[in-house]
Structures are given as C-alpha cells and as structure tokens.
Amino acid sequence: MSENIEKAGDNISTDVSSWSFAGKTPLVFDQHISKSVPGYDEGQQIIASYCDFFINLNPKRIYDLGCSTGSLLQKIESRHSNKDISYIGYDVIPEMIDIANKRKFINKNRFDFACENILDVDFLESSVITSYYTLQFILPSVRQKLVNKIYESLCWGGAFFVFEKTRGPDGRFQDMNTHVYNDYKLRNGYKPEEIFSKSRSLAGVLEPFSDRGNHEMFERAGFKDIEYIFTNISFKGWICVK
Numbered sequence: 001m002s003e004n005i006e007k008a009g010d011n012i013s014t015d016v017s018s019w020s021f022a023g024k025t026p027l028v029f030d031q032h033i034s035k036s037v038p039g040y041d042e043g044q045q046i047i048a049s050y051c052d053f054f055i056n057l058n059p060k061r062i063y064d065l066g067c068s069t070g071s072l073l074q075k076i077e078s079r080h081s082n083k084d085i086s087y088i089g090y091d092v093i094p095e096m097i098d099i100a101n102k103r104k105f106i107n108k109n110r111f112d113f114a115c116e117n118i119l120d121v122d123f124l125e126s127s128v129i130t131s132y133y134t135l136q137f138i139l140p141s142v143r144q145k146l147v148n149k150i151y152e153s154l155c156w157g158g159a160f161f162v163f164e165k166t167r168g169p170d171g172r173f174q175d176m177n178t179h180v181y182n183d184y185k186l187r188n189g190y191k192p193e194e195i196f197s198k199s200r201s202l203a204g205v206l207e208p209f210s211d212r213g214n215h216e217m218f219e220r221a222g223f224k225d226i227e228y229i230f231t232n233i234s235f236k237g238w239i240c241v242k
Helices: 025-036 040-053 072-078 094-101 140-153 170-186 192-202 209-221
Strands: 061-065 086-091 111-115 126-132 154-165 225-232 236-241
Touching: 040 072, 040 126, 040 154, 040 225, 040 236, 061 072, 061 225, 072 086, 072 126, 086 094, 094 111, 126 140, 140 154, 140 225, 154 209, 170 192, 209 225, 209 236
Parallel strands: 061 086, 061 126, 086 111, 126 154
Antiparallel strands: 154 236, 225 236
C-alpha cells in the first residue's frame, strides 16, 4: 500500500493523483457529494424542473452520463411517471450501477443502467442528455469529441444539461474561489487535513475548464442557445439547446 494513503472524510481513503469513485466510495457517495459540492441536490432539482420543457419531444429518451447512484434520473421520473420515457444511465464504476439498479423507481422497467465508458458508447437519438459533474473527469484531449457526439445525438430542440466545477478566470479569482470553497467544506465538518488530502488526490484527475472554456467548447460542438441555470462559488450549470 502506498505510504501516501490519507483520509478524505466520510471513511474515504485517498492517494496522491489517484482519486476514484470505486471501492467504498459508492456506499457513502450521496452523503459525501452533498457535503462536498455546494447545491448538489438543488442542482438536480433544477434540471428536473427544466426537463418539463423537453419531456414531450420525440424520441422520449433521456441519458445521464456519469449517473453515479441514479438520483438525478429518479428526480426527473418523479415528475413524469405517467409518460413512457426511456431512462438510460452510464457509469464506469460497477458499484455505482449496482446501487442505481436497487433504487425504488416508480416504473423500474423504464430504466437501464450500464457500466460503460461514455467515450465508447454510440448514443441513440434522444431529447435530453445530462452530464452532472462528469465532463471534468474526462481527459481534456477527448472532451470536445464527446460533446460533439452529444450534440449530434440530440433531436432538434433537445437539451444538454451540464454542471461542472470551473476554474477562475485568473489567479486572483481562483484563489478567492478556493478560499471560499474550503470554508464551505470546513462548515460541513471536514477537517483541514481531509480537505488537503482530497485536493491532492484530485490532482491530474479532476481537470476543470474556465467558464469561457466550457462555453466555447459547447459552441464548437454546434450549440447556439446556451444559458446559465446555476452558479455557486466555482460550481456552474448550463442548459444547451440544439
């Protein structure tokens, strides 16, 4: 075992540049992420509400890329349980898929969760695609290709919801954002050494773009109608309509 193994809170162990959602993390994921990402649950509710405007488009198919435990798709379904919608969730962590499959959905037969790398999946035409804090873990060298594929697979008028942690536009704002975010985690009960360990483990694993970098990536893919729907410290959410 590496001598660099440290604790990141919530019984999660980390190593330098080795953050993973595998192992014990899926068992405490919902608890950990709600304490670590400002407005995590609120952001999901916002997406579910915005989906009201796209839920009647054809084909009635919704993808969640990096679905983790399936909580976002569950929130969307709870608003539209009477509609014949196909819900598809992909995640690379088998334990996440196991938990998602055990959720008590209203119409479980409409859900399909699979352990897949979204870079390798050929998406069917869909009306909604969500990426909830997922793109930031995709290598920058192939991230544009994935967003291009998302744009191409959406039906006309379909929506891509994407939430990401972002970098500040310059060093001053990045320092302020880091300071305020660390305060947020301290208020949620994490110890300074746990915050530092988590940060070390994410080095080279989490690669966020700036606001401008994300916006330009969406535009290069073909999106013209792009709007902010969430912001909290350095955590941002967009809706991109085809």
